[in-house]
Structure formats: structure tokens, C-alpha cells
Amino acid sequence: MYDAYDSSFPTDQAAGLRQMFAHARVRFVPVVANPHVAFGGVMLERLCTAFGEHGAHVLVIDASDRAPAPKELAALLDLAECVETLSTQVSYLAARGLPVRCVDATGSTASFLHAVADAAPHADVVLVHATEADLCRMFARSEARPLLLADDRPSAVTHAYAAMKLLNQRAGLVVFDLLLSASPNSPRAERIAIQLATCADDFLGAVLRDWLQIDPASDAREAPTSALRRWARDVLMQAPGAHVGARGLHTAQHQAQHVLN
Template structure:
């Protein structure tokens, strides 16, 4: 049955199928790159959910990261059994290991995204939280814009940059955003964003389109920061603006060593 599904219902060109899903489906899919060196990754997902919920959107976190809970055994038969309602506007799917069940002969797991969209037709925004390797298989050659997560510690920033490199080179995802989790008084935040943008441009030919700064100590029920509110509004906008904000890539001359220190 699994093979029949791929032969009869899913297009042979997986990249084309995923582009069609992005172009025509109501749901907005945001790849969120899991960062094992962050202490507040879950808090950042909460902040993202709050920002979208404030805009009136139904949002679901599809957690396929290495630290996510194991999915319900019934997920083999019905993905809807994995969906947990957290609030009237927020739901959660424990999906560790699930994308690989949908892998095709080319290594793509894009069919998983379609299956989740079919299982949750009410959702407006889907935050797909996974490792960079899994996101490569899920979103290869799509129009997705991955959201990198990091804090202001070197190991975290190094991982975010390495993830960007993999997503750029393996999946051809050339435009990224960055969410920095740090105290409001952190002296490193702006410099980190500028250095990641410069290295993306100089060494990867990629663009850091936007970056956001969120205080991990803020209450999830607080109103989102103006930058986070603007970003969420833009994601929900029916008009894609893939070339806006290219100024972030304008600074050249930083070396990759600067990002790592």
C-alpha cells in the first residue's frame, strides 16, 4: 500500500510537488532548525506559537527533533492520533522518526508534510522542528525559508552556522532567518547576527534575510516583541516577498572563524 500511494498519488518530481504544496495550500510551513546546544529551544517554540496565535492563526508544532517524544503507536495508521491540543489555537505533534517512514527512492520525505497537512486541515502555520539533516530531506529544493535557532554562546552559534551550510549545500535552501535567544542586555546579539549574515553571503552564497532577538526569561503570555510580531505577520501574508531584507547580506569581510568564537 505504501508503494501504491507513491506511485499513484504523489508526483514523481518530489520537489515540484512540494513547491505546489507551498504555492497553493493554505498552511504555511516553517522549517525550524533544532539546536542541541540551546537550553531554551522549547521556550522559543512557545514564543513563536504566541506570535502566530496573536495574529489569529491556528498553529501546530510538528516536533521531529531528536529530543521530541516518541509518536503514538497509532501514528502508523492515523497521523491525527499524534496531534495533541495545547490551547484553542495551538497543537503539538510528537513526530520523532516519523518523516523517514515516508522516504522515497530519491531520499525525499516531502510526502510526510503532505500527510500532516491532510491530518490537520485546520492549521494555518506548521512549525516543523527537526535536525538540519531531516529538514534537508523534508524541504529539499522547496521555497521554504528555514528559521535557525541559537543563543549567544559559541557552541550554539557554531551549530546554527553549520546547519545553514548543510541546508544550503544539500537542500539548496538559500534564504534563512535567525532567532537569537538571549537576555536583553547581551552585548553579543547584534554582532552574532551580522557575522552569521556576512559568512552566509561570503562563504555560502546564502542570505540571512531577517533576525530576531527574544528574551528567554519573558513570559510566553506576554505580547510578542515588535520584530517577532512583524515576522509572524509576514509569514502569514498571502504575498511572498523572497527578496525583501537583503541588506543583512551586505556586510562582507568577516571570516567563518569570527562566527565560531
């Protein structure tokens, strides 16, 4: 039985249910970290700007190998205390090494995503910037559409393809997008996108659904390109919670039933 005078208990059941189902409305976007891309931070900033233009609050989870070490509280999974507010529309969580702390007996770390959604219920979009191996454990067999990062140098393109191959073969993901950092007059940008799309289809049975080009010299405060604006709108129109997984939804439903009883 709950103590009616306990201030920690929500005064209205709807408020409690909204918190429990926070993960059911958030859009998770796996962003594949690429160590060969020189302007990865700029690319993440441009993504945040595009979502912010649509009024969405973005939480950036940086779990890449180059991310800052997480705060001690995060190591104890008190994630809400570790989410930093960067602006009215962007929050940030340093999470290097954190997802694997949530690994279950099957090797999945999807519960980390549920914990993040609970810690930041105000987020509409969560950009999960991590290595392809970490993303495999978080998003395996889900409806996620990873965003590959690359620029127009061979090493970056090779890494993007290798990451797509791993996510396809290990996690069963088949649809990808590409964000390419290249100057507007780059002679290789379109050819790179075509080659990646062809290789995805011919060798993996995968699909490069969309590709976007951003100028690494652009200012993050500039209005996003029409293509980036369209891509962000497309992500926001996806069904909320599609990437959370059935097990997380079942757990939330069980908790909700407990409150209503």
C-alpha cells in the same frame, strides 16, 4: 462509483475539495533544532504566541532528536489521532523518527508534510522542528525559508552556521532567518547576527534575511515583541502552499478531478 448513502462520502463536493487542498493554504516553517540552545521550548512557545496574536492556529511538529517518542498510531501514519490540542490556537505532534518513514525512492520525505496537512486541516501554520538533516529531506529545492535557532554561546552559534551550510549545500536553500535567545542587554547578540549574515554571504552565497532576539526569561503569555510580531505577519503573508512542492499539488489536482468526475 460512489455510494450516495455512504456516510464517509462528503455531502458537498466543496467540502471534499477543501480537505484535499488543505496543504495548499498552510504555511510550513522549518525550524532548525539546535541541541546547544538551552531554552528551545521557550522559543517555540514565543513563536506560537506571535502567530496566535494574528489569529492563526499553529501546529508544532517536534521531530527533533529530543522529541518524545511518537504514539503507536503515528507509527502507522494515523496522524490525525496523534495530534494533541494544547490550546484553542496550538496543536502538537510528537514526530521523532516519523518523517523518514515517508521517504521515497529519491530520498525525499516531503510526502510527510502532505500527510500532516491532511491530518490537521485546521492548521494555518506548521512549525516543523527537526534536525537539519531531516529538514533537508523534507524541504529540498523548495521555497522554504528555514528559521535557525541559537543563543549567544559559541557552541550554539557554531551549530547554527553548520546547519545553514548543510541546508544550503544539500537542499539548495539560500534564504534564512535567525531567532536568537539572549537577554535584552546581551553585548554579543547583534554581533552574532552580523557575523552569521556575513559568513552566509561570503562562503555560501546565502542570505540571512532577518534576525530576531527574544529574552529567554520572558513569559510565553507576554505580548510578542514588535520584531517578532512583524516576522509572524510576514510569514502569514507568504503565498500559501509555496513549500509543499509541485508533486503534492499534482496529486491533489488528480484526486480533485476524480471526485468531480
